[in-house]
Amino acid sequence: TCIVYWMRMADIRITDNKALSLAASAARHSDLPLVAVFVISPQDYIAHDRSARRIDFTLRNLALLKESFSQLHVPFHVVSHEPRKDIPKFLLSFLKDIKCNEIYANIEYEVDELRRDIQLCELANPQGIKASFVHNKCIVEPGAIIKKDGGSYAVYSPYQKAWIKLVDEEQGQYLCKYSSPEPNDKSIRKDERFAHIFDTPVPEDVQDFTLGDVDSAKMAEVWPAGENAANEILQRFLRTKARAAGLGAVNPLASGAEKSVKNSRIQNYELDRDRADKDTTSRLSLYLSSGVLSPRECIRAAMKLSGNDHVDGNRQSGIGRWIQEIAWRDFYTSVLASFPRVSMGRPFLEKYASVVWENHQSPGETNSKNTAHRDSEALKRWKSGTTGVPIVDATMRCIQEMGWVHNRLRMITAMFLVKDLMIDWRVGERYFMEQLIDGDLASNNGGWQWCASTGVDPCPYFRIFNPYSQSSKADPTGNFIRHWVPELRKLKGQDLHRPSPSAADKFGYPRAIVDHEKSRERALRRYKNPGQK
Ligand code: FAD
Structure with missing residues (x-):
């Protein structure tokens, strides 16, 4: 028999990893081999709008981990499987093949992933395989901080106060370092159950998620x-x-x-x-x-x-x-x-579900790569960084180049899409996931719903960022705009943050796509009266 650690998209490391540490100590105590497995699931990546950059980053890390596990004499099996609904069955058959009697994994909190794990438990337990899922993603796991009435916090500051108190009181639990696996018995290399695992390389790409x-x-x-x-x-x-x-x-x-x-x-x-x-x-x-x-x-x-x-x-x-x-x-x-409704395209504040958008995309529409041709002109200009609002354009170009941008700029560009262009926040949320290398459903959804004033503890609907004054605060030297919008590099001071129409024309830069004051009025009207134009 053997013990298995199932690595997933959000715990690709060896150090200070709870499920891996538990699996390794179980293996040590029972003197059994430890095996690690990672299942590449392209359909999950499509369902979660994963970016090709994130998948590429994952594969690069897995290749390094294959090496590190090998040095620990732990076979690391990286395998691709479709359809995603069959992953529990597929995994069960792998566990039976290698005669596994215990499997450990860190919990993924997204709905589909929780369902998948429950299904694995239901299949594995009757076969005598114990499946354990543990918290590892957060410092304080979901459910550990609750309000006096037993409900979950939907406002950040009292949550944060309770978080700090709990972490300080229970540092041994929340800030401890989980032990890393020690080298496993070398002879497992000779065990024919594992030989092919040691020899199989990590795939270099995943179809439909290939970077040039x-x-x-x-x-x-x-x-x-x-x-x-x-x-x-x-x-x-x-x-x-x-x-x-x-x-x-x-x-x-x-x-x-x-x-x-x-x-x-x-x-x-x-x-x-x-x-x-x-x-x-x-x-x-x-x-x-x-x-x-x-x-x-x-x-x-x-x-x-x-x-x-x-x-x-x-x-x-x-x-x-x-x-x-x-x-x-x-x-x-x-x-x-x-x-969980927030991850299913629903606003946390249901009263804003009927706000009228200029470009409505149904929450059920997956993978906007296939619907890009239906983007409105305004959406195209936002995505391509040609709105004529320098800080927004610099941000969108930076995301396209790097797959990452500073938090304040994410807020400015998200608020611009939602409240100046009046485009459904879910369209922006999806586009960010497709572009960002750090895409995380919880943080991305939280950030977008904050900006759209539809989420937990949101910015109130009437707080609408002025992109020009935000620009002066976030980029006081103008260096960020100059770097990403080089056509404006000769402009200085306020002219750089808000070029006049003649300056825009002179430098071949688009004029602003909207008049911020007018679009602000429109957003206030629509948020005040959801359902009405
Ligand atoms: P630092 O300022 O160094 O912060 C340290 C860490 O704290 C970050 O790495 C991150 O893990 C966490 N963090 C910081 N700010 C936030 C925040 N507001 N919400 C949640 N965690 C935070 N973050 C993601 O990791 N993935 C996303 O997909 C994502 N999408 C976002 C979308 C929008 C519209 C907005 C407004 C924010 C989003 N964020 C997201 C949060 C934040 O912008 C990034 O975590 C941050 O920019 C990362 O930069 P950093 O590592 O230098 O952060």
């Missing part, structure tokens, strides 16, 4: 794979100053960062985090959403730097502020688990 050679090389350069790279990026964030040079599609580890613990990016985070004209934030989101880096490690490392080993004690500093951002990640995952 140029994009693929660029992504490998900008977003290096592997746990070591993720840890190095974390250490740089803790120890180095922000650089204007980090604006473009450059590797966060590229040289040029000045080593200095004083005034490092995390220490200045409280003041600087909304600045997009320097690399003020960690750029760790893709490593966190793919699970290449443990969120517990982020908090442990940040607290070690401050010397204060209480989350509450760090609250007023840049370090504390950064830890609170990681709590947002937990909050949105908890919302997804408690109110």
Whole structure:
């Protein structure tokens, strides 16, 4: 017999991984071989609008993990399977073939994934195979923080207060480091059940999610794979100053960062985090959403730097502020688990379900790649970064090049799509998933519903960002716009943030697609009277 660890899309690491650690200790205690498996499921990637970049990043990490597992003498089976509804049966047959009697995995909170795992339990248990699913994605698992009335929090600040208190009280549980597997018995290489697993390589691509050679090389350069790279990026964030040079599609580890613990990016985070004209934030989101880096490690490392080993004690500093951002990640995952309708195309606030959009796309329409030809002119211009609003265009071009953009810019462009262009937030949510390398259903949905004023703890509907004043705040030097919209590089000050029609014409840049004041009035009217134009 043997013990299996089933790795999934959000826990692709060896270090500080709860399910893997449990599987490895079960194997050690019972003196059984440990086997790791990953099932590539293209239909799931289509259903979740996964970006080709995210799939490519996953495969690059799996290839490195194959190597690391091999050094631990653990066979790592990476296999593709369709249709997705048959994955539990397919897995069961694999478990029976290798005579597995226990399987461990970290929980994925999306509805389809939960159903799949329940089905595996139902199939495996009668066959004498014990299936265990454990929490690992968040610091505090969904369901652990509840209101006095037993319900889930839908407002962030009381959730955050309870989160900080709980983490501080139970640091042993929430900030512990799970042990890594130790090298398994070498003789399992000779066991014919596993021989082919050691020899089978990780596929280089997944059909329909292939990046062209140029994009693929660029992504490998900008977003290096592997746990070591993720840890190095974390250490740089803790120890180095922000650089204007980090604006473009450059590797966060590229040289040029000045080593200095004083005034490092995390220490200045409280003041600087909304600045997009320097690399003020960690750029760790893709490593966190793919699970290449443990969120517990982020908090442990940040607290070690401050010397204060209480989350509450760090609250007023840049370090504390950064830890609170990681709590947002937990909050949105908890919302997804408690109110699964938000992931099914429904607004959390049902009263806004009937707001009239200019470009309605039914929530049931999957994979907008096939519906792109039906995009309205306005949607096309938003996607291609040609709206004539420089900060929006720079943001959309940055997303297209890098698969990532700063949080404040995500907010500005999302709010622009929804409230200035009056395009359904679900269209933007889907487009982000298709483009982002850090795409995460819970955080993306949370971010979009916040901007659209339809979500938990949303921005009130009458708060409509003025893209021009937001632009001056997020990009005070104008360097971000100049980098991504080079045709405007000769403009300075307010002219750069809001070019006049004559300046736009002169530089071959489009005139603004909407008059912000007029579109603001339209949004206020439609939100105030859902269902009416
Ligand atoms: P840092 O500022 O260094 O923050 C550290 C970590 O905290 C991040 O890596 C992330 O894991 C977490 N975090 C920070 N802000 C948020 C937030 N508002 N919500 C949830 N977690 C947060 N984040 C994703 O990981 N995947 C997404 O698909 C995603 N889509 C978004 C869509 C919209 C419309 C908006 C407004 C936000 C979205 N975010 C998403 C949240 C946020 O923009 C990114 O996590 C952040 O920009 C990542 O940059 P960073 O790693 O430098 O963050």
